[in-house]
Amino acid sequence: MRNLILFLTRNYYLLLFLSLETFAIFLVVRNNHFQRSHFLNSSNAISGNIYETYSDITDYFSLKETNKKLADENVLLRNQLRQSYSPKSGLQVTVKDSALKQSYIYLTAKVVNNSTNRRNNYLTLNAGSNQGVKNEMAVISSEGIVGIVRDVSGNFCSVMSVLHESMRVPVTIQKFGENSILTWNGEDEWHAKMDRVPSHLHLKKGDVIVTSSYSSIFPEGIMVGTIENFKKIAGNTFYNVTVKLSTNFNRLSYVNVVNNLKKEEQTGLEKAKQHD
Incomplete structure (x- = not known):
């Protein structure tokens, strides 16, 4: 517990920045149709490539x-x-x-x-x-x-x-x-x-x-x-x-x-x- 508190104290500003950045991205994606579509398309492309690669690997071994x-x-x-x-x-x-x-x-x-x-x-x-x-x-x-x-x-x-x-x-x-x-x-x-x-x-x-x-x-x-x-x-x-x-x-x-x-x-x- 003491180590956790020390970690949070030392990285307070970094964690705060990441939290605010994540929240800002969430607001932009939620309230802007174009940004939301672009984000979802990018996510689908990334996940699609991951699944395709995984499928190729499993197909090879099967x-x-x-x-x-x-x-x-x-x-x-x-x-x-x-x-x-x-x-x-x-x-x-x-x-x-x-x-x-x-x-x-x-x-x-x-x-x-x-x-x-x-x-x-x-x-x-x-x-x-x-x-x-x-x-x-x-x-x-x-x-x-x-x-x-x-x-x-x-x-x-x-x-x-x-x-x-x-x-x-x-x-x-x-x-x-x-x-x-x-x-x-x-x-x-x-x-x-x-x-x-x-x-x-x-x-x-x-x-x-x-x-x-x-x-x-x-x-x-x-x-x-x-x-x-x-x-x-x-x-x-x-x-x-x-x-x-x-x-x-x-x-x-x-x-x-x-x-x-x-x-x-x-x-x-x-x-x-x-x-x-």
Whole structure:
């Protein structure tokens, strides 16, 4: 208490000046419409800038959560797509989804490790057997195909990237319905190639390449890339085609792991036919 009294005594004139100045400003703002408007506008501008800065900061630190929410929403939408369903046996497809049986289930995973500059590239995802991941499941992103699950632990899995010399993906030139096999060119993370594409097709730069129905791993119609250039093989009736991949492998964050619910049935039947 004694210190407070000493403080007030020593700063009496300063405190009196500040009090009178504040009171004078109050009177001016209260009784003058122009000054009041100017004061309020200035206050709003200052507070607006403060809120905007705060929002930018919080938005930056919430990007991880926002990306996760978007990835989860993407999975939900994919699971609701008609392409994730197939007709029930013995029923003709109409408009109602009750006539459809789900063929694919999508789940979200985060990329925790990724290589793009090796001969054989892999990714590591933070989802494993505890989350329902199994070997030979497809991995895709919002941009296109990513790879195939090769090894699984409890909470992680290793994915063979499209950027791998052993990767083979059945694809289709969308506008023609012509099927081919996509392989990595081994040169960079942006391009892959398609061999033995019939030269009677009138290909154009920018033609869309998607996954075909011949794959038991990837759903049909997933974006792969676009034709960047093509060259006819000398003395042959085929093109060698360079494909610009749609997926940016350097910026992968959240991906979808795809479970084909009918894969075992399909592959089991195909293996049985091979022994005939």
